[in-house]
Amino acid sequence: MEAFSPLTATIGGVLIGLASAVLWLGNGRLAGISGIFGQLLPPAQTVIWRLVFLAALIAATFLASRLFPDLGVGGTEPAQLVAPPAGWSIPTPVWVAIAGLLTGIGTKIGNGCTSGHGVCGLARLSRRSLVAVLVFFGVAIITVTITGIV
Incomplete structure (x- = not known):
């Protein structure tokens, strides 16, 4: 967290909100990434806008x-995958795959992801999203x- 900057965080938040508002006003859709991605396979009837988004x-x-x-968290260093906690003997790609699978399962169970619930759901005052x-x-x-990973 040494690289935290309120200015870049604010700009990022404004851009996320703007993108969500444009998608909502222009297409009548919520900007929930898991829902947008999840409807690609099997393809929904509205594949084009999902691919463009x-x-x-x-x-x-x-x-x-x-x-x-x-702007990145690591400054000018290139981004790297998050390694498993020290002492865990799981290779990093396997760690990332497990994290992705658990995230996918969680978004399916929770009927949405952080972007859908956190950005769009809270903005609509949804109790379920809260x-x-x-x-x-x-x-x-x-x-x-x-895990001790921050």
Whole structure:
């Protein structure tokens, strides 16, 4: 957390909110990434906008990393995968795959992800989203406490 900057965090939050508002107002859809991605396979009838949204998400991240290389958490160092806690004998790719699977299962059980519930659901004053966000944060706090990764 040494690289935290309120300015970049605010700019990022504004851009996420703006993208969510544009998708909602322009397409009538919530910007829940797990729902957008999850409807690609098997393909829903509305595949094109989902592909465009995800491609723009990846392209904007790549562009921002090239235009503003010091914005990342590691400063000018290239990003790396989060390694498992010291003493755990799990290879990093397996650790990341397990984390991804658990995240996918959690978003399926919770009917959405942090972007859907945290950004869009809370903005719509959804009680279900408030409960989901409280659970997300609670589990995150427990996970950091157990693993010691910050």
